Amino acid sequence: MAEGGTSENGLQEKTRAFPQPVKVQLIRNTKVFINNEWRASIRGKRFPTFNPATGVKLCDVEEADREDVDEAVEAAKAAVQRSSPWRRMDASSRGKLLHKLADLMERDRLLLATLETLDTGKPFLQSFFIDLDGSIKTLRYYAGWTDKIHGQSLPIDDSFMCLTRHEPVGVCGAIIPAEFPPGVVNIVPGFGPTAGAAIADHRDVDKVAFTGSTEVGQLITAAAANSNLKRVTLELGGKNPCIVFADCDLQLAVEEIQKGAFYNQGQCCTAASRIFVEESIYEEFVQRSVENAKKIVIGDPMDPQTTHGPQIDQQQFDKIMDLIESGKNEGARLEHGGGAVGEKSLFIQPTIFSGVKDHMRIAKEEIFGPVQCILSFENQQEAVERANNSPYGLVSAVFTTSMDRALSVSAAMETGTVWINCYNALHAQTPFGGYKMSGNGRELGEYALAEYSEVKTVTFKLTETT
Template sequence: MEVDKIAFTGSTATGKTILELAAKSNLKSVALELGGKSPMIIMDDADVDQAVELAHFALFFNQGQCCCSGSRTFVHERVYDVFVEKAKARALKRIVGDPFKHGVEQGPQIDEKQFDKILGYIKSGIDSGATLIAGGDRFGSKGYFIQPTVFADVKDGMKIAQNEIFGPVQSILKFSDINEVIRRANATPYGLAAGVFSNNMDAVSTLMRALRVGSVFVNCFNVLDAAIPFGGYKMSGHGRDKGVHSLQNYLQTKAVVTALKNPAWL
């Protein structure tokens, strides 16, 4: 009851519990930075090689254990087939192993529980009809290493397209026009971040305004700075970290009204 403020970064499920307990105690202020299922949108004017590398980084950074990971890769139908082939080749080249060794790009998952959870999602993707084009199993026989995994032909209703996997599993989805991808990108309970890869500034402007997320990365991803506010919409939380907006989480507004001596209106 003596705690006036909680700031939490973690899963949406834990954030819900914290918010519930805060309401049952002293209705303390809570700022939450929670889960995500961020879309990475590749438009039809994309340089495919650059787009593949950016989408690869957006998903596989930190073994996929990143709250704003670009875990739904939406690719325009005009470049979809070539993108899928190049994304497969890039994943197969990714070097997995001891992260303290030079040249290694991907280390182990955080623990056994997360390792098993990710493998469960991979099985779900296979069972639901997505096309496994790379990876799909553990890497080696020791530790919690998972092969860089890529699914093509992913549909919006599949678990791998709906749930936060928090692991090295890329889901590639096809779209045909900008209105369609806006609708599908927003059709999630999360709203932490999004990526847009395009040189068409009209398309970029439309997407960055229409996507219901707290951060939009244009022709980049996971570019963070202490001055840039970071946080989510919907079940990705509320409040902001970083920047001047983060101070609002820790401030109260007070109004003071003082009567003047012999005010004219008395």
């Protein structure tokens, strides 16, 4: 999220003029996309989508149901048959198609970033420089893998020869967020929660990949288990700890952690939501965090100066405000923010609590909002034990100038990713996934390829010739 330059509050700085959003007169392609064509849903159901910054309705989207899922699965089954054009296509040509999609996204990057901001409320420059940039780089990364997936030749006993093949797992159902908040599942416009469950328990879907909240992920897993022994990978929630030691670059820690806490208005599974700070620097860390938060610009997400937009919808807004109130009631000190911006908007001020204790709701529950919880610790062992005392284990961060401490603490953290002196450093090349209730399996990097392939062992009996 922060690669390729410096950044502040998740906003990448560029020396050239900022790109500008485009005017969207009409939102097209609001139907269900099946078998390479846009079509109306079979039952004719539709749902509205709104601009969270203004409350203005953007459009109505066709809502798919089980019958639409059946058609999508049938089209996918046809595509994986050995006689299909896709299966007959050579590997490098498949890579060219992924590059072509990346080229088209590059061409329409301004439009896509504008639509992302209209739909989710995140600042336009974050949509342009982070979301679109990451999507394009991921497509290009995997385009390069298409002709590099191969098996091995294995030495075995006696007169045998063995080789392995990596073959596609089959029909895959990807149930992913249409936007960051948990529980909103979508694949292309129209496939909502009902269709998500239908995908998970469809007997002809061989693999299900889900990204979203832990609670919905458990339902998806149950649905998949009811059908057959299909593969399931889950990228779920987090309550991500940061450990800040007294020997760190303090200002760097403040800025990186706050970027992690407030990016996308806190609506990230990777949000930096539990910050453990060594006692000797605790008060200064809190003070600098408040000063840094005051620089955050709340406003129209289309304005290049804006770094903080609205929450995605009223339900998420209400949940966040309830958790903020719980923090006050349970004795945490509200250092900054804590309120709504305007009477009827979905904007919430970046919020900082100090004096947070491990038993408080804001220290235990995934807030998915712009709330920074700062706790204190006395020594390294205590910090690690408290950081790991969570059912979640998605990401963590360590801030220290000691390489020995960085290595020992990162080894002890029970999370799928550990960032050292940085935050939200996500790249297409690096695997991403969680421990414990934060999911199973990995996305991105070479590791993700194993989630979508079967390994076949082929053994030959050799006869000696003279």
